[in-house]
Amino acid sequence: MKQSKLYIPTLKQTPSDAEAVSHQLMLRAGYVRQVSAGVYSYLPLAWSVIRKLEDIIRKEMDKVDAAEMQMPAILPADLWKESGRYETYGDNLFKLKDRHEREFVLGPTHEETFTSVVKESLNSYKKLPLVLYQMQMKYRDEDRPRYGLLRGREFLMQDAYSFTANKDQLDVIFNQMEQAYRNIFDAAGLNYRAIIGDAGAMGGTDSKEFSAIADIGEDTIAYSDDSDYSANLEMAASKMDENLVEDKKEAKEVDTPNVHTISALAELLKVEPARIMKAVAYMADDEPVLVMIRGDYDVNDVKLKNYLGADFLREATPEEVSDVFKSVPGFIGPKGMDEKVKVLYDSSLVGLMNFVVGLNKADVHLFNANFDDIVEETPEFRDFRIIKEGETSPDGHGKIKFTRGIEIGHIFKLGTKFSKALGANFLDENGKSNPLIMGCYGIGISRLLSAIIEQHNDENGIIWPVALAPYQIHVVPIKYNNDVQGKLSDEIVELLQNEGYDVLLDDRKERPGVKFADSDLIGLPIRITVGKKAADGIVELKIRSTGETIEVSKDELVNSVKILLKNQ
Amino acid sequence: MKQSKLYIPTLKQTPSDAEAVSHQLMLRAGYVRQVSAGVYSYLPLAWSVIRKLEDIIRKEMDKVDAAEMQMPAILPADLWKESGRYETYGDNLFKLKDRHEREFVLGPTHEETFTSVVKESLNSYKKLPLVLYQMQMKYRDEDRPRYGLLRGREFLMQDAYSFTANKDQLDVIFNQMEQAYRNIFDAAGLNYRAIIGDAGAMGGTDSKEFSAIADIGEDTIAYSDDSDYSANLEMAASKMDENLVEDKKEAKEVDTPNVHTISALAELLKVEPARIMKAVAYMADDEPVLVMIRGDYDVNDVKLKNYLGADFLREATPEEVSDVFKSVPGFIGPKGMDEKVKVLYDSSLVGLMNFVVGLNKADVHLFNANFDDIVEETPEFRDFRIIKEGETSPDGHGKIKFTRGIEIGHIFKLGTKFSKALGANFLDENGKSNPLIMGCYGIGISRLLSAIIEQHNDENGIIWPVALAPYQIHVVPIKYNNDVQGKLSDEIVELLQNEGYDVLLDDRKERPGVKFADSDLIGLPIRITVGKKAADGIVELKIRSTGETIEVSKDELVNSVKILLKNQ
Structure with a gap:
């Protein structure tokens, strides 16, 4: 191809409004141009890379007998109302009406559409398993689109959906798809990790996220320096040594006037933050929840939300601490807490002795407290904690390190969430009707472009891996x-x-x-x-x-x- | 590929709501499913054919040095307001707002977007000519989507845009693109004709439409049985022999009570319709226009509209005939017509003698009228007529026949319409700034699928040409x-x-x-x-x-x- 026949508007200066290196380079090297916030045109060089990525994906999908097809981008809003996601997606959905005032959404993902199309005929165990996929522009009305193709409002995805008769079939497909995705990311020359994702909204932990290592990444990944363990920070299990047994001391109330933070409290009382039992007040679906945790750790909202099975979770306001928890902001503690409040204890507290804890009274704390001073029996402990760098890896091998990552792929065992909602059933060997068991799988193709460039560049520009170079x-x-x-x-x-x-x-x-x-x-x-x-x-x-x-x-x-x- | 791994939901019965054979067969053979009116999912077999069509198109585009890229589907409404098409497309545009209330449209075509993206850097004659194209889902909120993929609301197009420095360059590209399109349609095994399209909205006749012959087609094509001549019925020039000279007779008023149609008038007065001078009253952009034409012919609205340069044209209502034309519905004629009314004469009237014509008086006509009975001087005659089967072809070779066709492609010399509206200029050899001269080219890829099946089927199903078979x-x-x-x-x-x-x-x-x-x-x-x-x-x-x-x-x-x- 003659260069004069392509449109490659290179720039001498780095565009001032582009933060990510990949975004800067794609603009400077004439790969993309923004048409509106988070909406890009792919100029000939970028589109050529995209098509090579698509071919790599097709090759791997062929190997696992997944069939390519194409769904519409404009979807009837009714389908999304039926699944309940019209509500949960909220402002992230682009919504529109046609000339007859019928409501549509621009599809950000297609679980509903695939389920509703296959249910017509995928009605017998003999026709299962089946894996269908498409490569298509998706739409998500991001509040803050940024970093070029990394968080766009129109973006190219490969999304696949599997339909199976039982969990074993699903496991086989899930593992095949994981391998296919690994092959794709390997072919794309990516440094990535397969991690336990936040499967909260989908339920269960049967999901994996593929994350490309990059400083600009929006996710923090916790990984072991000596094993395969990696997880999103929000999902990383935390394993810790128990607190040391020591002699029990006499508890006493101490004055702590106007002290509202752990660090101020530690300084005033000359104790380590690890010696303070911190209390964090939450409202979970309008119910009050109090989480006790060691003062040097933080509560992991995702773990807490998943444990509670809550849809919405937020920290309580000072007013709520007063009015709902019947306590005093800054001095809250488990002792004598209102019985409407659910009190939870993080495992960082296991064996903690002679600690400092709030008493729900202004300007005092209990010093040298022990569990029998504040509760009748030793409580159950659970993992609600955010993991920290340097800890022992939850699998027991190596120490935890953090890195930033870009989500490039995700695979989920969906189960029957959508097939039940949309009535997609099949007859099993015994003639019994069951909902289809589904999985869904996605690769952010346009985002992959950014991730690859983040990992492959120098001061002079992009350095393409051979397989993807335009x-x-x-x-x-x-x-x-x-x-x-x-x-x-x-x-x-x-x-x-x-x-x-x-x-x-x-x-x-x-x-x-x-x-x-x-x-x-x-x-x-x-x-x-x-x-x-x-x-x-x-x-x-x-x-x-x-x-x-x-x-x-x-x-x-x-x-x-x-x-x-x-x-x- | 194993058939069990594809999703091919064949049907035994022909779906009752599908009119077109291609629509019936695509449903029955499990190629497509409707998701909402005019919006389809392409199941694996259909998508495979689509991808083969895309490859054929790519091969031909490579030959003419056209470069593939990809524009967004969601476009800022401002861009369409700037070009004026936000208004003219009207209800056919899908419109939406994002979470910040910014207005967007779903692109039905991309002249504005391409022009606005290239204008940044396509600023010198040295960089011209340039041809860019994309293959993409387009959106058009059709009032009455029908015939499956033939008139959909989401449809796949290949759209190309050429940017040139002068008319000669444009002519070269236009001819190359015409040949490329012919190659594509030939490869797809289509029986088609390249015809003079209705270029009204684009201006000029520098456009060609490619039309696949099919009974279900929405356009009527007039073609010569003995030459290359073909044109849309609306655009076909009409060539006719003049009326025979005969002896002038004496004009007289005759009673024609309650006679409001040409056929009733002909029967009552025992004359051929060809002997009646018919008057058709129009409102063109709110201005009254009266067209006189021989009674056995009909006025071609497109020709009339193009001649008048009108945006909107419709027949006048009986009330308007009374109030604006100051005449009597059914008895209208040119004699003494109000001077606000523009009176036009079709060439079918050349040499007509001893005819019947209305006098703007109820229940009478003038019989054996001649031009000097009704106007002061012989008027100018122009071609406003719809051509008829059996006429001599306008190129003088052969007789005109009609057939129905499906528009599958269109090529236009756009000129500077969009470059002027959006300020896309380049410097010529003399350092002078000029607007880019543009062309645009389009193939309806999804519609092509229907057209091919319309031409290739029998009572048992589809018969794929080898090059396109899934x-x-x-x-x-x-x-x-x-x-x-x-x-x-x-x-x-x-x-x-x-x-x-x-x-x-x-x-x-x-x-x-x-x-x-x-x-x-x-x-x-x-x-x-x-x-x-x-x-x-x-x-x-x-x-x-x-x-x-x-x-x-x-x-x-x-x-x-x-x-x-x-x-x-």
């Missing part, structure tokens, strides 16, 4: 309108295309400096410069990732390119 | 779970796949009759039945289009298939 080879004549250079360039392009390579020829009348800078920015794996030595049939090969250059003659060219591309 | 070969074992048949079937599938063929294997536990009926319905070019002679390595090949069958041994299979597919 073109593998960039032929850059110093002067294309010079007869010798032009002729050799054309010959080289033909030679390489005949070998099956995608080749981009810079046929523009630009200064060499401009061409080289653009070439680095665009980031194709190999640049072939055709210059003065063209008369001798000699050209320069430059490897984008290392910057190394070698001179080769036309005769050695195909072989050299083959070796260089293989070794990247 | 799979070229259907391997149908009578009993797949019979060891011998199963093994031979698997071998055959592998053999053919290794030769590069797409093969569908019917591995279902269904009765042979069901399998054969489904196979005919789905319509793959070759069926290979593996039955009792499997033990001898013998199978039956059936050609879908002719119904012919031959027995071949496994050894001859690949060769036989190759020959049969080539000769279709």
Whole structure:
């Protein structure tokens, strides 16, 4: 392809409003342009990468017998009301009405649509399992779209849905899909981790999230430095040593006037925060909940919400602490707590002795307290804690480290949530009607573009992995309108295309400096410069990732390119 | 691919609500399902055909150096207001607001978006010409979606846009694109005509429409039985012999009480309709217009509208004939017509003598009238007439015939309409700023599916052209779970796949009759039945289009298939 026939509006300056490196580079290298907030046009180079990603995905889906199809993007609102998600998605749904005032949504995901289409005929165990997928633009009215393609409002997804007759079938498909997804991310040259995701809304922990390591990532991943363990910070189980047994001391009330924080309390009483029993007041679906936790730890809202099975969870306001918990903000504690309040104890408290705790009275705390001072029997302890760096990994192997990640894929065992809601049933071997057991699987294709660039770039631009590069080879004549250079360039392009390579020829009348800078920015794996030595049939090969250059003659060219591309 | 892994919900009965044969067959053969009026899901077989069409289009676009990219489907309403089309598209636009109350439309076409994206950098004659295209779902809120994919509200288009520096460059690209489109329709096995379209809204006649011949088509095409001439009925020029000269007779008023139609008038006065000067009253952008035409012809609204340059045209109501035209409904004529009314004469009236005409008085007509009886000088005649079958073709070669057609593609020389509206300029060789000269080109990909099936079917189902069939070969074992048949079937599938063929294997536990009926319905070019002679390595090949069958041994299979597919 001749470069003059593509539209590649490169920029000299880094756009000031782009924060993420991938966003900056995609703008600078002429890959995308914003049409409105979070809505992008994919210019020819970006679209070429997208199509290569799609082909990789197709190849892996073929292997697991998943069939490609295409659902509409405009979906009847009724279907979403039936599943209950019209409500739960709220403002994130783009909504519209047609000329007859019928309500529609722009699909952010298609569980309802697939379920409703297959239920017509997927009515016997003989037709199961079945896996269907599509690759399609999705819509989500993000409150704060940002980071270019990372959090957009129109974005390309591959979404797959599996329909099975029983849990065993589902497990087989789920594992096949996990492997397929791993193959896809490996092929895309990504450094990623498969982690236990927040499956809260879907129920259960039968889900995995694939996260590409990147500083710009919106999720914090907790992983072990010595095992496969990784989890979203919100989901990471926490394993900890029990507090040490010591001699029980005499409890006494101490004055703590106007002290409202753990750190102020620790300073005033000259104790470690680990010696304070912290109380955090919540409203869970309008019910008061008090969580007790060691003062050096924080409550993990997701764990708490999942344990309670609550739809909405938030910290209580000071007014609620007074009015609902009948306590004093800053001095709240479990002793004598109103019986309407559910009191929970985090496992960080196991064995804690001689601690400081609030008494629901202003300006005092109980010092050297022990469990028998505040409750009648030792309570049950549960894990409500956010894991910390340096802790022992929950699997017992290695220490926990944190890193940031970009969610690039997600696989879920959905169960019967949607099939029940939409009445999608099948007859089993015994002629009994059962709801279909479903799984859903998704890859953020456009977001993958950002993740790959976040991991593959340098100060000069993008560095494409060979499998995804829009073109593998960039032929850059110093002067294309010079007869010798032009002729050799054309010959080289033909030679390489005949070998099956995608080749981009810079046929523009630009200064060499401009061409080289653009070439680095665009980031194709190999640049072939055709210059003065063209008369001798000699050209320069430059490897984008290392910057190394070698001179080769036309005769050695195909072989050299083959070796260089293989070794990247 | 195993048939059990696809979702192909075939139906025994023809759905009663589907009128078009293609719509019926796509439902019956399990290709599509309706999700809401005019909005479809493309099941695996249909999507496979769509992807083959996309590949054919890509190949042809590559040849003309057009570059693929992708624009968003949700577009800022402001862009459409700027071009003026927010208004003119009216209710056909799907409109929506985001959570911040910003207005968007779902793109039915992308002239504005492409123009606005390229204007940033396409700023020099050196960068021209440039052709960009995309393949994308489009949205149009049709008042009456019908005929399945033929008139949908979400539909797949290929839309291309060319940017050029001058008319010559535009002509070159336009001709290249026409040839590319012809190649695409030829490859798709379509019987189509390239016709002069209604370019009214775009201006000028520099447009061509590609129309697939089909009874269900919404357009009537007038074509010559002896030349290349074809045009939409609305646009077909009309060439006719002049009326014969005869002796002028004496005009007289005759009573024609309560006679309001040409046929009633002709019967009452015992004259041919061709002897009556018919008057048709219109309101064009609220201005009264009276068109005179021979009684055996009809006025072509499109020609009239184009001639007047009017935005809205409709026939006047009887009230308007009385109040605005100051005449009497049924008895209107040019004589003494109010001077506010523009009176036009169709060329069918050239040389007409001794005719019948209204006098703007109730219950009388002028009989044996001549032009000097009704107007002061012979008026100018223009072509406002709808052409009729059997007429001489406007190019003078052959007779006109009518057929129905489905619009499958359209190419336009847009000129500077959008570049001017959106300020997309470039510097020419002399450093002077000029608006870009544009062309736009479109193929209705999903509609193409319908058009192809309309032309390729029989009473048993679809008959796919080889190039588009979702799979070229259907391997149908009578009993797949019979060891011998199963093994031979698997071998055959592998053999053919290794030769590069797409093969569908019917591995279902269904009765042979069901399998054969489904196979005919789905319509793959070759069926290979593996039955009792499997033990001898013998199978039956059936050609879908002719119904012919031959027995071949496994050894001859690949060769036989190759020959049969080539000769279709």
